[in-house]
Amino acid sequence: MAKKAKYLYRVKDWLLLALVAEKLRLHDVIQLVLDNLCLFCRADERELPEEARDCIKDRDWARIQDLRLIDKNLLNKREFYVDEIFKGLRLLSHQVLYFDGGILPNEKIFNTYQDYKVAACSYCRSLSSDEFHRELISAHLWPLCAETYKERVIDLLHVIRDMEERTLVGRHCNQLTHLYDHLRRMCTGLEH
Known part of the structure; x- marks a missing residue:
């Protein structure tokens, strides 16, 4: 069950499940x-994010806080996700800059672009x-x-999705389409 429920945070009062699971x-x-909570953590904050509270009653919220779910490991995981997301954005930045300059990547660089899903596919309208x-700025x-x-990993993913939606033309995908899908899957454990 747990392996299939990657979007737990979409369920109302999902943090209550921590109390049941702990018991x-x-x-x-x-x-x-924890995997879902990681998406809502801010850097170096060990308090539960208020955004994850939903309609949880004060008594239950205090019990969840007593579980001390946010620890160094969770913050390290958040940092890993942020690093990977920015690495993907940097690779895409290089890829579109080189492409605009007419510079073709060597095989090693192209494989890196493919690994991070920033290489344009045959259906892409390249950025x-x-x-x-301009979108990054x-x-x-x-x-x-x-x-x-x-800030939160989930906010960063939403920003990338919004950038992708603003840059789409018709039915064509672009590099942001593939990067967003790759990053979303990575952060929700759906990849590999």
Whole structure:
């Protein structure tokens, strides 16, 4: 069950499941809660994010807080996700810049683009460097520096999805389509 329920955070009051899982010692379910909670953590904050509270009553909220779910491991996982997301954005930045300049990647670089899903597929309407960098600037993600990003992983994923939606033309995908899908899958454990 736990392996299939990757979007637990979409369920109302999903953090209550942590109390049940803790009581019944359901380690897979606790891990599922932690995997979802990681998306809502801010850098260096060990308090439960208020956004995850939904309609949880004060008494239950206090009990969930007593579980001390946010620890160094969870914050390290958040940092890993942020680093990987910014690495993907940097690779896409290089890819569109080189493409606009008529510079073709060597096989090693192209394989890296494919691994991070920033290589254009045969159906893509490729982003221009100007278009992509304008989107990064308007989303306040430029310059691309993971160390300065202190907000939630889920917000970063939503920003990338919004950038992708604004740059789509017709039915064609673009590099942001594939990058967003790759990052979303990575952060929800749906990849590999």
